[in-house]
Amino acid sequence: MVLDLVPLWTALLALAVFYYVVFDGFDLGVGMLHGMVADERDRNIVMNSIAPIWDGNETWLVFGGLGLLAAFPLAFTIIFPAVYFPTLIMLLALVFRGVAFEFRFRHPAVRRFWERGFSTGSAIATFAQGLVIGTFIHGFKVDGRNFAGTSLDWVTPFALFTGVALMFGYALLGAGWLVLKTEGPLQDWARRAGRVCLVGVVIAIVVVSIWTPLESAEIWRRWFSWPNIALLSPVPILTAATIIAEWFAFRSRYELTPFLGAIALFLLSFIGIAISLWPMIVPFHYTLWQAASSNSTQAFLLIGTLFLLPIILMYTAWSYWVFRGKVRGDIGYH
């Protein structure tokens, strides 16, 4: 009797992807907001708030990618050719953003160029990730074990919409992070920016929630057939409650709540997408089980992952602990 490892790998991968979306999400969001801060001293504080942790967050993208490849290779080999250009744009934007972050210290004369590179790179990378998510939900043309569409199939109104939607979403996370890490006028600014982003996020959630069931009869049945409509009703109700709480959190004195509220909204959206697509990993062609690698492959990697992942999480938690508290201008980089 061979133990079915697919549920465990699904959980691990969902954890990795959610971790990546929240954590690199907020620092990409901070990167976008950085471009809108007028004062140079404030911009430094904004940068410093993510300086120690952003690249650690990005390594989860590698883990997510390689985890998908190892556990569900068929999904990896169909999805990435389909999002050839969004992936390319995302990777190059992340590379550019990464070196911009470091090279901006090189010389005052080119500083502004690299700073702009940082916020532009953050925005482009986010938009590209939104394209990937939109294309994923939308589904792929598949022939056998190959993607059968063209490299421009991702150009759909839906994917372009989710691209913009994710920019608001990450910026919301970023604003929540800035409320937590800054004080005074900059924090007030972040609270206002957060409410603007929240309006964008609400529009995005409403539109996507109406758009997806209309596009797919399968998703419609999943949500609106009886008794599903009753069983799943907590998801939209909780989402509405969280949105209202988030609005007031940005207006209140609370400093951690806006960030936690943003994470909660992402978690609910994540659950919503999972409910719509389950058990598909290549919508709407292959299930998790059909796309899984051999049991031997999953077992071989699982042993090391279960051992190493807790250590990595412990280290990460420790590094956030080390850099806790407010960022101030006087302990900046120079």
Add this chain to the structure above:
Amino acid sequence: MAIDPVLLSRIQWAWVIAWHILLPAFTVGLASYIAVLEGLYFFTGREVFFRLSGFWTRIFAVSFGMGVVSGIIMPFQFGTNWSRFTDAAADIISPMMAYEGLMAFFLESSFLGVLLFGRRLVPTWAHFFAALMVAFGTLLSSFWILATNSWMQTPQGYQVVNGRFEPVDWFAIVFSPSFPYRLVHNVTGFYITTAFVVMGVGAWLLRRGRAIEDSRMMIRMALNLLIIIVPLQIFFGDQHGLNTREYQPAKLAAIEGRYDTAAPAPLTLFGIPDDSAATMRYAVDVPDLGSLVLTHSWTGEVKGLKEWPPDQRPPVALPFFAFRIMVGIGVIMLLVAVVGQILQVRGRLWNTVWFLRACQFVAPLGFVAVVCGWITTEVGRQPWTVYGLMRTADSVSPSLTVADVSMSLALYVIVYLIMYPTGVVFMASLARRGPAEVQDPHVTGIESGRPSRPFEDAARAGFDS
């Protein structure tokens, strides 16, 4: 050769990996060098090791940062451009790649932070331990990625089910026949590359009369290592060659530029290969020497490419010339190591200006040798991605068009041509400042306790102060 998505994807792969490999070629050796310096400082307490470690750690951090961002690109290439190969081989190669991420990235990024910024926050032994862990991480990274590559070169431990490779024996998969040779040959090559850079930087500083104790120590340490590992590398290379003869004879034939099987076989020093006519033009041969080198016998048989049908032969020109450049560089390196050692024994090393100048010129040769070695082994295994089992032409993503890959290739070229020169100029400017000026680790407290900002910390020490 027609311009098709396969060719363009191969060029794109070659472009991103050739640039990427330059960084591990440097950081693997440098991480171990820093660990040695930290160990020497821990056990002897001599300031010179402290200064050298700080100096090289800063340069290490910059190259490591570039290695990370250029490395993130690599796994996604498997999905975007090589989806059919990935579909067929993922069950075998993907856990090895994932283990590289889990084991190596974790160790390196956690302990690099302590190494970079933790000098005053942790005791000396912990700092030494961090250096050891970073070095260990780079070696683990080499281990897993070369295990992956070696399985593609000499596959075993698998079974084919419905056209896909499935694992049968993980030990056989990880330790495929070419793996031990490839790992040792690569890592030794990385160490040699780093040692020549260290020696070149030391010579540059010494000729300007700067940081004399430090630069002499750099040159001495590099020379003492090189006199041992350059001859060893020649031995390892020879052993790797014997292994290639056994498992990838067509690759060996391409390296030798041999179209006709011969026993005894001559050694072709130079020639212009003509694949379509299957003949070596203007060949300069040394009789019987080929048999001696390749089979360790005067009369051993060396197979020629005509033993294989034309569609199973690798192109000859690239492996043939790249191999000769690599071996030529090896000879130059041996010469430099021996001459330097003689000068050192006679006590004339520090005032032999021509030798110090020569050290500067040979400093980048290791990188050339590494890339040439990579070209030799990768072009030599064509036309296969999984040797003898899966063709490169059958590996590419079927949906890609010429326009798609032309566009992505152009963008990779542009971004790398901005990123690499900037990074190299940055590292060179750090090296020029020398250890004396950047000796004191610039600790500003916990805010700097992460590996995230190597450039920034380096810049702060280098430019703003």
